[in-house]
Amino acid sequence: MHFYGFLLRLYPASFRAEYGEEMRAIFLRTRKESRGFRTVLFWMATLIEVFSSAFAAHWDVLNQDLRYAARTLARAPGFAFTAITVAALGIGAATAAYTLIDHVMVRALPFADPDRLVNIWQNVPSSHLRELELSPANYRDWKNAATSFSSFGAFASLAATFRGAGEPQRIFGAAFTDEIFPLLGKQPVLGRVFSAEDLKHSAPATVVLSYSLWQDEFGGGSAVLGRKVEINGSPHTIIGVMPAGFSFPDRDAKLWVPLRLAPIDFTDRSNWYLHGLARLNPDVSGSQAQAEMTGIAAQLARAYPKELANVGANVVPLRDDISPRARLLLEALMGAALCLLLIACANLANLLLARALARRGEFAVRSALGAGRERLARQMLTESVLLALAGGLLGILIAYAAVPLFARLMPNALPWGQSPSIDTRLLAFAVLLTLITGIAFGAFPALRAGRNSEGALRDNVRSGGGRRERLRSALVVTEIAACVVLLISSGLLIRALSRIRGLDPGFRSDHVLTLRTMLPFPKYQKLETRRTFYNGVLSSARQLPGVTSVAYTSFLPMVMPGGVWHVEIAGRPQDIAQQESASARFITPDYFVAMGIPFVMGRGIEESDTPQKPLVAVVSRSFVDHYWPGGNPLGRHFKFNFLDHVVVGVVGDVRVRGLERASEPQVYLSYQQAGDAEWSWYAPKDLVVRASGDVLALAPTLRRIIHDADPEQPISDVQTLHDILDGETGTRSIQLRILGSFAAAAFFLAAFGIHGLLAFAVSQRTQEISVRIALGARPGMILNMVLKRALILAAAGVVVGTALAFAAGRSMQALLAGVSPADTLTFSTAIGLCFAMTLAGSLIPARRATRIDPVTALR
Amino acid sequence: MAAQTPSPESLLPLPTATFHILLALATEDRHGYAIIQDVAARTDGELKLSAGTLYHSIQRMLEQGLLVETRDRPAPEEDDERRRYYRITPFGNAVGRAEARRLTQLVRFARASGFVPGKA
Numbered sequence: 001m002h003f004y005g006f007l008l009r010l011y012p013a014s015f016r017a018e019y020g021e022e023m024r025a026i027f028l029r030t031r032k033e034s035r036g037f038r039t040v041l042f043w044m045a046t047l048i049e050v051f052s053s054a055f056a057a058h059w060d061v062l063n064q065d066l067r068y069a070a071r072t073l074a075r076a077p078g079f080a081f082t083a084i085t086v087a088a089l090g091i092g093a094a095t096a097a098y099t100l101i102d103h104v105m106v107r108a109l110p111f112a113d114p115d116r117l118v119n120i121w122q123n124v125p126s127s128h129l130r131e132l133e134l135s136p137a138n139y140r141d142w143k144n145a146a147t148s149f150s151s152f153g154a155f156a157s158l159a160a161t162f163r164g165a166g167e168p169q170r171i172f173g174a175a176f177t178d179e180i181f182p183l184l185g186k187q188p189v190l191g192r193v194f195s196a197e198d199l200k201h202s203a204p205a206t207v208v209l210s211y212s213l214w215q216d217e218f219g220g221g222s223a224v225l226g227r228k229v230e231i232n233g234s235p236h237t238i239i240g241v242m243p244a245g246f247s248f249p250d251r252d253a254k255l256w257v258p259l260r261l262a263p264i265d266f267t268d269r270s271n272w273y274l275h276g277l278a279r280l281n282p283d284v285s286g287s288q289a290q291a292e293m294t295g296i297a298a299q300l301a302r303a304y305p306k307e308l309a310n311v312g313a314n315v316v317p318l319r320d321d322i323s324p325r326a327r328l329l330l331e332a333l334m335g336a337a338l339c340l341l342l343i344a345c346a347n348l349a350n351l352l353l354a355r356a357l358a359r360r361g362e363f364a365v366r367s368a369l370g371a372g373r374e375r376l377a378r379q380m381l382t383e384s385v386l387l388a389l390a391g392g393l394l395g396i397l398i399a400y401a402a403v404p405l406f407a408r409l410m411p412n413a414l415p416w417g418q419s420p421s422i423d424t425r426l427l428a429f430a431v432l433l434t435l436i437t438g439i440a441f442g443a444f445p446a447l448r449a450g451r452n453s454e455g456a457l458r459d460n461v462r463s464g465g466g467r468r469e470r471l472r473s474a475l476v477v478t479e480i481a482a483c484v485v486l487l488i489s490s491g492l493l494i495r496a497l498s499r500i501r502g503l504d505p506g507f508r509s510d511h512v513l514t515l516r517t518m519l520p521f522p523k524y525q526k527l528e529t530r531r532t533f534y535n536g537v538l539s540s541a542r543q544l545p546g547v548t549s550v551a552y553t554s555f556l557p558m559v560m561p562g563g564v565w566h567v568e569i570a571g572r573p574q575d576i577a578q579q580e581s582a583s584a585r586f587i588t589p590d591y592f593v594a595m596g597i598p599f600v601m602g603r604g605i606e607e608s609d610t611p612q613k614p615l616v617a618v619v620s621r622s623f624v625d626h627y628w629p630g631g632n633p634l635g636r637h638f639k640f641n642f643l644d645h646v647v648v649g650v651v652g653d654v655r656v657r658g659l660e661r662a663s664e665p666q667v668y669l670s671y672q673q674a675g676d677a678e679w680s681w682y683a684p685k686d687l688v689v690r691a692s693g694d695v696l697a698l699a700p701t702l703r704r705i706i707h708d709a710d711p712e713q714p715i716s717d718v719q720t721l722h723d724i725l726d727g728e729t730g731t732r733s734i735q736l737r738i739l740g741s742f743a744a745a746a747f748f749l750a751a752f753g754i755h756g757l758l759a760f761a762v763s764q765r766t767q768e769i770s771v772r773i774a775l776g777a778r779p780g781m782i783l784n785m786v787l788k789r790a791l792i793l794a795a796a797g798v799v800v801g802t803a804l805a806f807a808a809g810r811s812m813q814a815l816l817a818g819v820s821p822a823d824t825l826t827f828s829t830a831i832g833l834c835f836a837m838t839l840a841g842s843l844i845p846a847r848r849a850t851r852i853d854p855v856t857a858l859r
Numbered sequence: 860m861a862a863q864t865p866s867p868e869s870l871l872p873l874p875t876a877t878f879h880i881l882l883a884l885a886t887e888d889r890h891g892y893a894i895i896q897d898v899a900a901r902t903d904g905e906l907k908l909s910a911g912t913l914y915h916s917i918q919r920m921l922e923q924g925l926l927v928e929t930r931d932r933p934a935p936e937e938d939d940e941r942r943r944y945y946r947i948t949p950f951g952n953a954v955g956r957a958e959a960r961r962l963t964q965l966v967r968f969a970r971a972s973g974f975v976p977g978k979a
Contacts, residue, residue, distance in 0.1 A: 011911075013920065014914075015914070018914075018918070019891075019910075019917075019918070021916040022890075022891050022892075022910070022914070022942065022943065023891075023910035023911065023914055025892070026891060026895065026910040026913070027893050027910055029892060030895075030907075030909075045909070046909065049909040049911050049912060050909075050911050052911075053909070053912050053914075053915045054911065055913030056915055057911075057915050057918070060915075060918070060919065378925075
C-alpha cells in the first residue's frame with residue numbers, strides 16, 4: 001500500500017489530488033482479488049500501467065499548459081516580443097563569441113594527437129624576441145641531439161609563381177621536410193606525400209597540391225598525378241593532393257614542395273628562416289623537452305660563440321602559439337558578449353518579475369478556484385520555457401549571422417582552413433542558458449505568487465512588495481553598470497583607433513597604387529635581365545598621364561615587416577646581447593618621391609649607383625640617431641650583412657613593422673648593387689606608382705605595360721597604399737564594430753530596463769501619487785520624485801560600472817595603443833550618456849505620473 | 860472546463876477504454892470502481908481497466924465534455940462519501956453512437972471481404 005502511494009507520486013500533483021484517493025481504494029480492492037502467483041503478475045501489470053498512464057497524464061498537462069501559454073502570450077504580444085528579443089540578443093552575442101573562442105583557443109587542432117605537437121623556435125633570452133626561426137645548421141644539430149621528440153621536422157614559407165592548367169598566379173605554400181606531413185597525421189586523398197628521397201637535390205622536383213588548388217586548377221580530376229606544373233619557372237611533378245580543409249602552416253597555404261637544403265645552406269648560422277615542428281615522445285612533457293633543448297642550445301653556443309652566444313631554444317605547444325594580442329582581442333570580445341548577456345538576463349528577469357507581479361490577481365483568483373500551487377507554478381514554468389526557447393531559437397539565428405563577422409577577428413596565422421561554425425555543443429550551451437534564465441525568473445515568482453493567494457486577492461495589485469522592488473532595482477543597477485563597462489571599453493578602443501589612425505606612418509599614402517611582380521629565379525638571376533624589366537616597366541609607366549613618379553622596392557612597408565640584416569660599425573664595440581640590425585630594402589631611384597618619404601639630407605639612390613661603384617646606402621633618421629648621434633652621417637661607412645657600405649643620404653623613418661609595432665631603423669640600397677644570384681627574395685618586386693586623380697584606374701594600363709615587358713609575368717596584390725594603411729587598423733575596426741554594436745544594444749536594453757521599472761513603479765503607486773496630488777502636490781514635485789529615483793539607480797550603476805570599466809581597461813591595456821585606461825574624455829562621455837539614457841528612460845513614466853487624475857484613480 | 864467540440868466525429872476513433880466507459884455509463888451513473896466491474900463483466904473479464912487508465916481516461920473525458928461528475932447521490936445506504944459518480948452527457952451519448960456506427964461500418968466491410976462469416 002505504501003508502495004502504491006509512492007507510485008502515485010509519478011502522476012502530476014493536480015491529478016493525484018483529484019483522483020489519488022479513489023485510485024488507492026480501487027487498488028486495494030483489486031489487490032484483494034489476486035492471490036498467490038497472480039499477485040506477482042498483478043504487481044507487474046500495475047507497475048507498467050502506472051508508468052504509462054502517469055506519462056499520458058503528464059503529456060496531457062503539458063499540452064494544456066502549452067495551449068494556455070500560447071494564448072496568454074498572444075494576448076500580451078508586446079511583452080512576448082520584448083522578452084524574446086532581449087533573450088535572443090544576449091544569447092546570440094554570447095554564442096557567437098563563444099563559438100569563436102572555442103574555435104581558436106579551446107577546440108583540438110585538426111591534426112593527429114595535437115596535444116603532443118610543439119613548435120620549436122630560437123629565442124634571444126636577453127630580449128623580448130621569443131619566437132624566431134631556425135637556421136638550417138641549428139635545425140640539423142638540434143634534431144640530431146634531441147631525444148624528447150619522436151619526430152622533428154622543419155618547413156619554410158613559400159610564395160611562388162605557379163602555373164598549372166591556366167594563367168600564372170601568385171600562390172602561397174610551404175617547403176616541408178619529409179617529417180611534416182606524418183607529424184600532422186594527414187594522409188593525401190590522392191597520391192602520396194614526400195619521402196626522404198624527394199628531399200634530395202638529385203631527385204626530380206615534386207609538389208603536393210591543396211584540395212582547393214586541385215579543384216580550381218584541374219577541376220578535381222584524378223589524372224592530375226604525374227602532371228607537370230611550373231613553380232617559379234621550374235617544372236615540378238604533382239605527386240599528391242591533400243584533403244579539403246587541410247592548410248598548413250597558415251590559412252593561405254595552397255601547395256607544398258620538398259624542403260631541399262644544400263651543403264651551402266648549413267654554413268651560415270645567422271640566416272634564420274626555418275620553422276621547427278616536432279612531436280613529443282609519449283613519456284616526455286613540454287617542460288622536459290624545453291629543458292633538454294635549452295641544454296642543447298647552450299652547448300651549441302659554446303661551440304659557436306660568435307653566432308650563437310645569445311641564442312636559446314623555445315618549445316611552444318602548437319595550441320598555445322597564438323599571439324597574446326589575438327588572445328586578448330578574443331577575451332575582450334567574450335567579456336563584452338558576457339556583459340551583454342548579463343544585461344539581457346537582468347532585463348528578462350525584470351520583465352518576468354513585473355509580469356508575475358502584475359498577474360498576482362489572476363493567480364489569486366485561479367488559486368481560489370482550486371488550482372494547486374504546483375499547477376500554477378508548472379504552468380508559469382511552461383510559459384517561461386516557451387519564451388526562453390523562442391528567444392534561444394532567434395538567438396541562434398543571430399549567432400549564425402554574427403559568426404562570419406566575428407570570424408574576421410580570427411588570427412590569419414592559425415593553421416587550419418575552416419572558418420568556425422556553430423556546433424551542437426554550442427547550441428546546447430545557448431539553449432541551457434535561456435532555460436536557466438527562464439526558470440530562475442519565470443517559475444520562482446510564480447511559486448511565490450501561489451503561496452500567498454489570500455493576501456494577493458485582498459490587496460489585489462496595489463502594492464508591489466518591498467523585497468521584490470529592491471530585487472528589481474538591483475537588476476536595473478546591474479544593467480546600468482554593465483552598460484557603463486561596455487560604453488567605456490568601446491570608448492577607449494575608439495580613442496585607441498583614432499590615435500593609431502593619427503600616427504604618421506612615415507610615408508604619404510594618398511594617390512599611390514601598388515602592385516607586385518615577383519620575378520621568378522633563375523630566369524631573372526642576371527642583373528641585366530632584371531634591369532631590362534624594371535626599366536621597361538618604369539619608363540612606360542612614367543609616361544602615363546597623371547603619373548608623377550614610379551619606383552620598385554623589395555618590400556612595401558607593413559606588407560612585409562621582416563627582411564632584417566645585421567649592422568656592424570667599425571670601431572663600435574660589438575654588443576652581442578643587443579642585436580644590431582636594420583631592415584634592408586633594394587630600391588630603384590625615385591622610390592622616396594613615389595612613397596612620399598621625406599629627405600633629411602644627402603641624396604637618394606640613383607641610376608648611377610651601378611655594381612661597379614662602391615656600395616651606397618640611404619639610411620633612416622633613427623639609424624643615424626642610434627649609431628652616430630649628433631654627427632654628420634654622410635660619407636660614413638658601416639658593414640651591412642658583412643659588406644661595406646657608404647652613407648649617401650638620410651630619409652625619414654617609416655613604420656615598417658606596422659603602425660602599432662616598433663620598427664628597426666631602415667637601410668635602402670641600390671637595386672643594381674644586389675649582385676646576381678644571392679638575393680632572389682630581396683629582388684625588387686613591389687611597384688609603387690604615385691599619380692594625380694584616380695590611381696586605381698591606372699591598373700589595367702599598368703597590367704598591359706608589364707605584359708609587354710614580360711608576357712609570362714604574373715601580377716598580384718594590386719592595391720592602393722591607402723588600403724595597406726587601412727589594413728593595419730582593419731582588425732581593430734571590426735573589433736570596434738562588434739563592441740560598438742554590443743554597447744549600443746546594452747545602451748538600449750538598459751534604457752528599456754529603467755523605463756520598464758519606473759513605468760511599473762508608477763502604476764503600482766498610482767493611489768499614493770493620487771493622494772499626493774489631491775493633497776496639493778504640484779506636477780513638478782511628482783516629476784522630481786520619479787526622476788530622483790531613476791537618478792539614484794543610475795548613480796549606483798555608474799559607480800559600480802566605472803570601477804569595473806577601469807579594471808577592464810587595465811586588463812586590455814595592450815590593445816589601447818597608449819590611451820590611458822582612465823581616459824577622462826571617455827569616462828565622462830560614457831557617464832554622461834548613461835545619465836542621459838536614464839533621463840530618457842524615465843521621462844515617459846514620470847510624465848504619466850504627473851498626469852494621474854486623482855478623481856479617477858481614487859474612486 | 861469543457862472544450863468546445865462541435866462534431867462528435869472529430870473525436871473518433873475512440874480509445875478502447877473511453878468507449879467502454881461510455882458503454883458502462885450509458886444506462887446509469889456509476890463511480891470508478893463500478894465502471895471497472897461493469898467493463899470486466901461485459902467483456903467476460905477480458906478487459907480489466909486499471910485505476911490509472913480509468914482516471915486518466917475520465918479526466919480527459921471530463922475535459923472533452925463526454926462526462927460530468929454528478930451531484931445526485933444514490934440511496935444513502937449504497938453511498939460512500941469518498942466516491943465520485945459520473946454521468947454521461949448528451950454529447951457523450953452522441954460520441955458513443957458515432958463510434959458504434961463507425962464500428963458497425965467496419966464490421967460490414969469485413970463481412971464483404973469475407974473476414975467475418977455471415978451475410979454481406
